[in-house]
């Protein structure tokens with residue numbers, strides 16, 4: 001008890017120092033004068049830049065405890081109600097990780113927060129280079145779940161108590177599947193306002209990463225694990241990418257706050273002394289993302305601020321008119337399933353999505369496990385909404401799998417090319433990987449260069465199907481699923497062409 005009180009007092013002192021040092025509020029925004037830096041995917045960064053990021057995090061962690069690094073875990077827990085299961089989720093986490101990035105820049109002004117595109121790794125996340133012993137390290141060891149490899153090996157956390165940093169993968173030595181690029185793009189394609197995009201992104205896609213890696217990641221102290229920041233940087237990029245689709249998206253901000261009020265651009269994101277409108281354009285927070293081009297600048301004279309009935313309200317249940325599954329049938333499946341034969345095949349495939357832990361199917365997208373009830377409660381999520389979204393995303397996976405001329409850039413057979421498209425060589429990654437590398441025979445173009453198109457064709461051929469027309473039809477169905485902007489993203493982020 002006494003120890004607890006001492007800890008709390010020390011923390012308040014640390015928080016005051018932090019605020020005094022100007023980590024909150026206007027110092028984080030461009031008005032104070034800052035260089036706009038580009039956040040890059042971990043695997044596309046020059047090694048020196050990547051190393052500089054890890055050094056800066058370690059420098060923060062090494063300060064006398066409780067320190068600035070600890071402040072993030074503490075604050076995330078303190079403001080858990082305001083920041084989860086309501087409209088502020090994306091906006092709050094944007095300023096939260098920007099504030100952390102600012103702390104790193106006080107140590108090294110050239111450091112920008114990287115992002116981890118875990119959708120690339122979604123079909124076997126435990127084999128990711130990001131989780132290798134060279135970088136973030138892997139699962140916690142058996143017995144005490146302590147992370148003992150990687151750049152943060154044996155790191156001691158401070159809150160809620162002093163102990164080792166823990167991870168406890170949900171399948172033992174494997175991680176259950178995350179959501180695929182196509183699933184994320186289908187969400188972006190169907191969400192027409194902020195409230196919807198915010199709710200659909202938070203859960204299940206963002207939550208399953210937390211709940212599958214588990215250990216500290218599945219607590220309200222999750223910023224104790226530095227993975228939190230590169231995970232949330234990717235979530236934030238999803239939002240920025242969706243915002244970049246239009247001026248209307250850029251300034252869309254609606255839904256319900258944790259106190260039940262309608263979300264507005266003037267809402268304060270506590271404790272950052274920053275309003276929602278200040279975080280809408282990432283350039284105002286001194287960063288951009290690779291491949292995301294914000295074409296619009298000023299806020300519209302009257303910013304769109306329509307409250308959303310269903311998605312932003314934690315107590316709302318998904319009604320017949322706006323369950324995402326219904327939306328899927330209406331918008332995408334309806335257009336795709338023009339023949340009974342195709343429809344029948346889709347239904348058969350849908351019942352045969354490989355299991356989250358399957359590692360033998362190289363072509364298909366796996367089923368994701370449902371978000372655990374405990375995680376739903378901890379994050380104040382709308383259970384019915386989460387369950388209907390899981391059903392919708394299961395259908396998306398089934399559709400991707402049944403589009404037989406198309407192979408996802410995250411499918412195990414194409415992941416090597418996808419990573420190569422990010423600029424990191426296979427050998428380099430294999431060298432630093434501590435765990436089993438899934439043996440995949442990589443088809444290469446005649447000249448030895450990496451050809452994603454060739455790969456897709458080969459994969460289709462290996463399935464024993466498809467002439468050119470059939471293939472075009474199949475990829476068109478994926479294009480229909482992700483929309484024209486999604487098709488552009490597939491091309492620019494993953495090097496995969498689908499017919500728009």
Ligand SMILES: [Cu+2]
Nearest residue numbers: 076083084093
């Ligand atoms: Cu959070």
